[in-house]
Amino acid sequence: MSDWTDIIQAATTHDPLxxxxxxxxxxxxxxxxxxxxxxxxxxxxxxxNPTRESGEQAVAKLEHGQHGYLxxxxxxxxxxVLFTLSAxxxxxxxxxxxxxxxRILSDVLPRWGITHDLVDFSNPDxxxxxxxxxxxxxxxxxxxxxxxxxxxxxxxxxxxxANHLITIADNTFMSPFLQKPLDLGVDIVVHSATKFxxxxxxxxxxxxxxxxxxxxxxxxxxxxxxxxxxxxxxTWLLLRGIKTxxxxxxxxxxxxQKIANxxxxxxxxxxxxxxxxxxxxxxxxHASQSKSGGAVLSFDVGSEDKAKAVVEALKIPIFSVSLGxxxxxxxxxxxxxxxxxxxxxxxxxxxTPGLLRFSVGLEDADDLIxxxxxxxxxx
Ligand SMILES: Cc1ncc(COP(=O)(O)O)c(C=O)c1O
Numbered sequence: 001m002s003d004w005t006d007i008i009q010a011a012t013t014h015d016p017l018x019x020x021x022x023x024x025x026x027x028x029x030x031x032x033x034x035x036x037x038x039x040x041x042x043x044x045x046x047x048x049n050p051t052r053e054s055g056e057q058a059v060a061k062l063e064h065g066q067h068g069y070l071x072x073x074x075x076x077x078x079x080x081v082l083f084t085l086s087a088x089x090x091x092x093x094x095x096x097x098x099x100x101x102x103r104i105l106s107d108v109l110p111r112w113g114i115t116h117d118l119v120d121f122s123n124p125d126x127x128x129x130x131x132x133x134x135x136x137x138x139x140x141x142x143x144x145x146x147x148x149x150x151x152x153x154x155x156x157x158x159x160x161x162a163n164h165l166i167t168i169a170d171n172t173f174m175s176p177f178l179q180k181p182l183d184l185g186v187d188i189v190v191h192s193a194t195k196f197x198x199x200x201x202x203x204x205x206x207x208x209x210x211x212x213x214x215x216x217x218x219x220x221x222x223x224x225x226x227x228x229x230x231x232x233x234x235t236w237l238l239l240r241g242i243k244t245x246x247x248x249x250x251x252x253x254x255x256x257q258k259i260a261n262x263x264x265x266x267x268x269x270x271x272x273x274x275x276x277x278x279x280x281x282x283x284x285x286h287a288s289q290s291k292s293g294g295a296v297l298s299f300d301v302g303s304e305d306k307a308k309a310v311v312e313a314l315k316i317p318i319f320s321v322s323l324g325x326x327x328x329x330x331x332x333x334x335x336x337x338x339x340x341x342x343x344x345x346x347x348x349x350x351x352t353p354g355l356l357r358f359s360v361g362l363e364d365a366d367d368l369i370x371x372x373x374x375x376x377x378x379x
Contacts, residue, residue: 003062003177004246010058011242023054023239025232046227055235058242059197062176063189065209067216069223070235074172074192075100076228077206079108081168081188083226084218087113089136094121094151096144096349098170098192099338106340121151122282124159131163140186141170143286145323146298146333146357147350148173148273150282153289157185166215172196172324177249179290187212188219195324196295198241199248203234248326248362252295255365259358260297262369268306268376270354273298295360296323298333302354306379307332310356313375316363323359328368331357 001009013023026049031042042048052070060068071077078101085091093105095118105116117130121140138160142151153169160167168188169181175196181189191197193205206228210216223229230238253276260274275286276293286293301307311319317328321336331337333351341349360368 006061007177007246008243010061011239013054023051023236025236026050027232045232046229047224049229049232051232051235052230055230055239058239059176059191059193059207060209062242062245063171063207063209064176064180064182064211065189066211067209067213067219069208069219070193070230070238071206071208071223072228072230072234073204074190074194074206075104076226077190077192077208078170079104080222080226080228081190081208081219082109082114083222084215085109085114085136088134089114090132090134091116091137091139092127092130092135093118093139094141094144094149095119096121096147096149097139097141098145098172099340101139101141101170103340120149121156122149124152124155127156127159128163131159131165135163135165137166137168139168139170140181141172142179142289143173143275143294143296145173145337146273146296146331146355148275148280148296148298149350150275150280150286152282152285153181153184153186160187161185166212173296174290174294175245175249175324177245178253178292178294182209182211184289188215192324193238194322196249197245197324198238199244199325200237200241201322201325201327201329202241203237205230205234205238249292249295251362252360253292255363255368256295256297256358256360257293258365259360259368259372260293263297263299263372266376268301268379270300270302273300296357297360298355298357300352300354301356301376301379304334304353307354307356309379310375313378314371315374316368316371317358317361323357325359326362328361328363329359331359333357 056068166187191207264272274297317330
């Protein structure tokens, strides 16, 4: 069935008791056991709750996975997946990963003997060179946050298989509506469902999905052991948000493409980073693995002072750290999402002082272009 139908079917549960089309919110931390010796499917809500289970089945279906897990935040999902590694293990990671992922890898996991190397994932030879005997996984984020760097998912999967490694992909920027890493051979997909999946800047949530029963068992163990699970109200809001994922992604991507085209001809803009532009490095690879360029672009106005002036002059977007919502969000990565990186690391990952990230919402694209025009005229 098409993704459009899958989205509605995945997020709509026909409650067998009442016929309600929306998933009941089961506010119960514990469940009565009918038998002294044999316990039911649910016993304690950290281990499983009917509302969360509906949400987990929904995200698994959207990613074409068998096993889905919901966490309290994207970082909880990513950390719980990484916690399935053991002391002595090594992981090769795209050097363009989200700042929070970088922080867990740099400041937490090494204390437990799990090490990593950061590599430019657009270069398969560099990935191969970083693989050591103790390497267990390759970690992809494509397009990456905020420089929209593209990784060839199929090429990394081939490399992983040749070296008996697993692959983990952060699919936050595309959402399963635009890109399905599991179909391309990735082992585990993770998300900040705070972003496009929920889509309304109202909840924090995280997702992990896999088709591998062995990995699923490890992730479930860690979800239950660490306990950073998604609450039932937030699961309900996530399911509600997912129902409109297709229309939101389609509309916002079309607007993002129009805005990227406009900015790429603007003389005050030094560069536009958007995988939907034919000039973007990795455009062809991205087109081969995704339905569109997505709803996020970044552009460079040349300096921090100019970036500040543009942000202060814009009237429509909100200025904040998140992305993937119905309202357009502009952010300044060096001081926001990537504040963990020092000056050298920012430079090395292409996060220049004039870089602004623009997550396109559902406003009229022409209104956003008019707003950008008046703001850019001031610098
Ligand atoms: C690509 C990506 N992955 C993971 C995260 C972390 O998600 P959360 O903020 O829900 O913990 C973010 C947050 O911005 C992100 O952009």
